[in-house]
Amino acid sequence: MMAGLFLEKRTSRFWLATVFLFLYIPLLFLIVFSFNSTRQDGVFTGFSLRWYQALLTDSRLVEGFWLSLKVALLTGTLSVVLGCFAAFVLVRYRQFSGRTLFYGMVNAPLVMPEVIIGLSLLLLMVASQRIFGFPERGFATLVLGHMLLGMAYCTTVIQSRLQEMDRSIEEAAMDLGCKPVQVFFLITLPSIAPALVSSWLLAFTLSFDDVVLSEFLSGPGVTTLPQVIFSYARRGVNPSIYAAATLLIAIVSLGIIAYSIYALRQQKRAVNASQAT
Amino acid sequence: MTMKALLSPAKRFVIGVPYVWLLVFFALPFLILLRISITDMGASIDPFTPLLDRAGDSWRLLLKPQNYLPLFTDGVSGFGGTIYIQAYQTSLKYAALTTLLCLAIGYPFAYFLARCKPSVRPALLLLVMLPFWTSFLLRISAWKGILADQGVLNNLLLWLGIINQPIVMLYTDVSMLVGMTYVYLPFMILPLYTNLVKMDMRLLEAAHDLGASRFKAFWLITVPLSKAGIVAGCMLVFIPAVGEFVIPSLLGGADNIMIGRVMWDELFSSNNWPRASALSVVMMLLVLVPLALYYRYKDRTVE
Amino acid sequence: MTIATAYLETDQLVKRFGGVAAVSDVSLSINKGEIFALLGSSGCGKSTLLRMLAGFEVPTSGRILLGGSDIAAMPPHERPVNMMFQSYALFPHLNVSDNIAFGLKREGMPKAQIAQRVAEMLTLTQLQDFAQRKPHQLSGGQQQRVALARSLAKKPQLLLLDEPLGALDKKLRERTQFELVNILESVGVTCVMVTHDQEEAMAMASRIAVMSQGRVLQVGTPKEIYEHPNCRFVADFIGNVNLWEGTLDVDAADCCEVKTAHGVVHVGHGISGTLGMACAVAIRPEKITISKTRPGLVTNLFSGTVKEIAYFGSYNTFIVEMPGGGAVKILEANTSRYDGGDITWNDAIFFWFDETAPVVLTQ
Numbered sequence: 001m002m003a004g005l006f007l008e009k010r011t012s013r014f015w016l017a018t019v020f021l022f023l024y025i026p027l028l029f030l031i032v033f034s035f036n037s038t039r040q041d042g043v044f045t046g047f048s049l050r051w052y053q054a055l056l057t058d059s060r061l062v063e064g065f066w067l068s069l070k071v072a073l074l075t076g077t078l079s080v081v082l083g084c085f086a087a088f089v090l091v092r093y094r095q096f097s098g099r100t101l102f103y104g105m106v107n108a109p110l111v112m113p114e115v116i117i118g119l120s121l122l123l124l125m126v127a128s129q130r131i132f133g134f135p136e137r138g139f140a141t142l143v144l145g146h147m148l149l150g151m152a153y154c155t156t157v158i159q160s161r162l163q164e165m166d167r168s169i170e171e172a173a174m175d176l177g178c179k180p181v182q183v184f185f186l187i188t189l190p191s192i193a194p195a196l197v198s199s200w201l202l203a204f205t206l207s208f209d210d211v212v213l214s215e216f217l218s219g220p221g222v223t224t225l226p227q228v229i230f231s232y233a234r235r236g237v238n239p240s241i242y243a244a245a246t247l248l249i250a251i252v253s254l255g256i257i258a259y260s261i262y263a264l265r266q267q268k269r270a271v272n273a274s275q276a277t
Numbered sequence: 278m279t280m281k282a283l284l285s286p287a288k289r290f291v292i293g294v295p296y297v298w299l300l301v302f303f304a305l306p307f308l309i310l311l312r313i314s315i316t317d318m319g320a321s322i323d324p325f326t327p328l329l330d331r332a333g334d335s336w337r338l339l340l341k342p343q344n345y346l347p348l349f350t351d352g353v354s355g356f357g358g359t360i361y362i363q364a365y366q367t368s369l370k371y372a373a374l375t376t377l378l379c380l381a382i383g384y385p386f387a388y389f390l391a392r393c394k395p396s397v398r399p400a401l402l403l404l405v406m407l408p409f410w411t412s413f414l415l416r417i418s419a420w421k422g423i424l425a426d427q428g429v430l431n432n433l434l435l436w437l438g439i440i441n442q443p444i445v446m447l448y449t450d451v452s453m454l455v456g457m458t459y460v461y462l463p464f465m466i467l468p469l470y471t472n473l474v475k476m477d478m479r480l481l482e483a484a485h486d487l488g489a490s491r492f493k494a495f496w497l498i499t500v501p502l503s504k505a506g507i508v509a510g511c512m513l514v515f516i517p518a519v520g521e522f523v524i525p526s527l528l529g530g531a532d533n534i535m536i537g538r539v540m541w542d543e544l545f546s547s548n549n550w551p552r553a554s555a556l557s558v559v560m561m562l563l564v565l566v567p568l569a570l571y572y573r574y575k576d577r578t579v580e
Numbered sequence: 581m582t583i584a585t586a587y588l589e590t591d592q593l594v595k596r597f598g599g600v601a602a603v604s605d606v607s608l609s610i611n612k613g614e615i616f617a618l619l620g621s622s623g624c625g626k627s628t629l630l631r632m633l634a635g636f637e638v639p640t641s642g643r644i645l646l647g648g649s650d651i652a653a654m655p656p657h658e659r660p661v662n663m664m665f666q667s668y669a670l671f672p673h674l675n676v677s678d679n680i681a682f683g684l685k686r687e688g689m690p691k692a693q694i695a696q697r698v699a700e701m702l703t704l705t706q707l708q709d710f711a712q713r714k715p716h717q718l719s720g721g722q723q724q725r726v727a728l729a730r731s732l733a734k735k736p737q738l739l740l741l742d743e744p745l746g747a748l749d750k751k752l753r754e755r756t757q758f759e760l761v762n763i764l765e766s767v768g769v770t771c772v773m774v775t776h777d778q779e780e781a782m783a784m785a786s787r788i789a790v791m792s793q794g795r796v797l798q799v800g801t802p803k804e805i806y807e808h809p810n811c812r813f814v815a816d817f818i819g820n821v822n823l824w825e826g827t828l829d830v831d832a833a834d835c836c837e838v839k840t841a842h843g844v845v846h847v848g849h850g851i852s853g854t855l856g857m858a859c860a861v862a863i864r865p866e867k868i869t870i871s872k873t874r875p876g877l878v879t880n881l882f883s884g885t886v887k888e889i890a891y892f893g894s895y896n897t898f899i900v901e902m903p904g905g906g907a908v909k910i911l912e913a914n915t916s917r918y919d920g921g922d923i924t925w926n927d928a929i930f931f932w933f934d935e936t937a938p939v940v941l942t943q
Contacts, residue, residue, distance in 0.1 A: 005491070008491065011385075011389075012389040012392065012393075015385050015386060015389055016386065016389050016390065016393075016401075019382060019386045019462075020404065020405075022382075022459070023405065023408050023459075023462070024408065025419075025423065026408075026416040026417075026419035026420055026423065026459070027408060027411065027416065027419070029419045029422060029423055029429060030415060030416070030419045033422065040427070042422075042425065042427040042428050042429055042431065042432040043432060082294070082295055082298060085291060085294050085295040086295040086299075088291055089291060089292050089295060089296075093288065093291075093292060096292060098296070102292075102295075102296055102299070104572070105299040105300075105303050105304060106295070106299065107572065107575070108303065108568075109303070110513075111512065111513060111516045111517060111568065111571055112516065112517070112520075112564070112568075113516065113517050113519055113520020113521070113537065113560065113564070114517070114520065114522070115520045115522050115537045115540060115541065115557070115560075116310075116520060116557045116560060116561060117306075119310065119540070119544065119553060119554065119557050120306030120307050120309065120310045120557070121302070121306050123306060123309045123310055123313055123550075123554070124302070124305060124306040124309055127309055144302065147302075148302055148303060151295075151298075166667065166669070168665050168666075168667050168669035169669045169670070169671055169672070171634075171636055171656070171663075171665070171669065172663070172665055172669035172670075172671070172730075173671070173682070174635075174636075174655075174656045174657045175634060175635075175656050175657070175661075175662055175663045175731075176657075176662065176682050176683030176686060176730070176734065177657050177658075177683050177686035177687060177734070178657055178686055179657055180287065180657075181287070182686075187671060190673040191672070191673070193673075205410055208412075209412050209413060209414070211414055211523055212522055212523065226412065226414050229412070229414050229415065229418070230414055230523070230526075233414065233417070233418040233421065233527055234526060234527065241415060241418060242415075242418075242419075244415070245411065245412065245415035245416075245418075245419070248411050248412060248415070249411050252407065252410045252411055253407065256403060256407060256410075260400075260403070
């Protein structure tokens with residue numbers, strides 16, 4: 001038995017390490033070769049910042065970045081709002097006619113191939129444009145498309161938090177004189193706040209990162225950053241995108257480190273306070 | 278006015294907002310998709326040609342379900358030999374292979390992760406998710422650089438003397454599967470992990486107490502209990518993988534044309550909207566059963 | 581003697597979920613300023629009744645009269661009723677002061693007044709040092725006090741307590757019982773509390789309603805309920821009791837006799853009933869005397885064999901088997917350290933009880 005345990009521990013460490021390596025090899029590649037002095041992908045010829053310079057002067061990339069940022073900010077916010085509604089419906093309203101359909105529709109975008117969602121939304125936009133004269137394919141259609149995906153993810157995250165929430169604090173609020181709408185804003189929202197934040201981040205990232213839906217739904221002159229990167233990547237090697245990737249990795253890592261420090265400090269504060277009792 | 282009555286208009290509003298939104302932006306597009314797929318484009322090559330046509334005194338229904346025929350037969354290669362069928366087969370093949378690879382790599386990973394010390398787990402989970410937060414396009418492009426004929430991996434192997442000539446990896450099955458597995462691995466790991474971490478260790482202890490070896494206990498107890506996680510994870514990989522478009526474009530070769538790409542070309546290159554729609558409808562039908570499985574096992578992972 | 585005025589009344593209150601009646605025809609009358617307990621095991625309907633008083637459940641039929649007006653249809657946020665929840669339900673994102681001030685802010689009370697009232701409540705519950713802490717930084721006992729302070733802050737006309745001591749451990753519970761009653765009595769608020777713990781009810785409440793299956797079986801002071809239960813269920817639910825089934829043999833104005841399987845029991849009170857009717861005699865274990873030696877002239881003398889003995893420090897319990905079948909539980913206080921005449925297993929003993937001890941139950 002002990003031999004089995006020993007073997008398991010070794011296998012465990014080995015497997016975890018290998019998979020982590022697999023997950024991080026591309027990231028390492030991106031970081032290293034963003035500083036490469038030549039275009040070559042196979043050899044590191046020397047240290048250079050030229051690709052970072054090229055990145056900042058590449059108008060397509062820069063414009064794409066700003067557009068993606070704007071779309072993602074709007075998508076994130078709207079997705080959280082819709083996700084909140086949907087999560088509330090799924091958790092608090094157990095019985096109403098059409099619940100199964102609702103459940104199916106909310107969760108489907110999580111799993112369905114994006115090309116199908118993209119095509120069907122495109123058809124909707126075009127049909128709508130013919131009948132009502134709007135929307136023009138561009139910013140609005142991008143946001144609407146990204147929101148569909150974002151809402152599905154937000155609903156899942158918020159739903160699980162809402163389910164775990166202790167409902168007696170809502171009753172206590174009503175008991176103390178809070179009208180039902182007030183209860184939601186004063187008590188329920190603060191209680192699910194962490195879920196709202198993490199689902200916003202999720203929707204933001206998904207929108208910022210999205211290629212397929214964007215390709216279907218963007219219009220002339222409206223190109224997101226992933227779309228630009230996609231066209232570059234298809235054509236050949238372009239280390240400017242490696243520079244972009246490295247910057248992105250740096251930002252995300254900083255964000256995660258900052259969050260971890262924050263969370264650790266919160267924990268320490270709670271421990272100290274309860275020890276002082 | 279009782280509390281119950283107070284809820285009703287508010288309740289209707291809360292249900293109504295997301296419901297209407299979903300009906301308009303999810304259900305309606307599908308109906309349009311269906312409609313376009315059986316549209317007779319007519320002489321004007323307009324996908325939105327009205328379905329009803331008034332010619333004189335009578336109404337005619339302009340439906341063309343025959344739009345679906347060219348998907349399955351093209352007169353040359355007999356029934357089932359079209360490029361479309363081939364593309365569907367390729368897609369299903371790669372989706373299935375990716376699922377198996379993700380399961381083979383991801384299950385042990387999730388298992389070992391769930392057995393780590395509780396203090397270490399959040400940090401490790403964060404490390405698993407970190408790549409997910411950085412653009413997946415960029416990471417796929419990195420694989421292009423790594424697996425190229427003059428890429429890092431080949432150069433490394435040449436330098437180490439393991440090979441004499443660069444191995445062709447890019448634009449082959451290898452690069453496809455590496456890319457697909459890479460991207461979909463976190464989708465398999467997460468539901469498995471959630472399921473495994475909640476498992477009651479005492480069940481395993483009871484099994485050991487009754488004489489089962491660690492290995493046997495794993496197969497007889499752990500695996501069956503994690504069934505919900507396995508199915509959810511597999512569906513979460515398989516279904517979107519069928520329609521995958523980006524990875525084949527960047528890492529796949531001429532032999533690996535998947536249905537997403539074919540549909541794309543029909544739409545953007547050939548401007549054949551009805552055909553593209555028909556292809557999508559058939560794709561939907563293909564994933565209908567996996568979709569049903571996913572829904573069934575989705576919520577069971579948190580038992 | 582002032583006649584207590586009914587402050588809270590329920591009038592034939594019924595609550596049905598689907599086809600099942602959780603609360604059935606409950607009519608109670610609670611006086612101003614008293615602490616009233618709803619006592620029963622889980623599923624008896626006491627929590628549903630409490631929630632109807634709070635407004636979280638709407639009665640299927642019946643009225644709830646508070647100070648004369650029917651509040652049954654009033655939503656909880658409009659009622660002058662406040663509740664102390666079993667789980668305390670403190671708002672995790674607010675500190676102690678803000679938790680207490682919450683209800684006052686909803687009323688639109690001016691800031692200065694709110695601050696003053698909060699300070700009052702903190703002093704009342706001895707929480708002055710904890711005002712800035714968040715709930716997760718408090719111990720269980722402290723959280724309970726915050727919950728109490730919060731529920732009293734609005735000076736409600738009726739205070740509802742849902743298993744107030746349920747979450748505390750035993751030692752803390754005993755201490756808190758008296759503190760809680762003191763605070764409530766000093767404030768003078770009318771209270772209805774729900775509990776499954778009879779000791780809690782007996783210690784804290786001025787009157788108790790024993791409930792079972794949605795109905796109120798008996799209402800009375802702790803002493804009334806204990807000494808004069810009106811049915812088998814109540815007699816058995818509160819404390820320990822010996823129930824002997826029998827038939828009414830003699831029925832006089834101030835005494836009666838019941839023929840049971842163990843013999844005839846002389847009861848020192850009369851009952852309204854017919855001769856020969858089925859009834860039961862309830863005798864509390866502590867009212868029975870046990871001895872190895874046969875006593876002189878006593879009423880209700882029986883004999884048996886000792887089958888079980890349990891020593892509890894301050895008292896002994898004996899289970900005695902009787903020749904006619906069945907067993908009797910006898911409780912004897914350890915009033916002296918005298919060892920003589922010690923009873924042990926399988927001893928043949930005599931036991932007897934005064935005619936004031938038994939109660940005849942017809943239900």
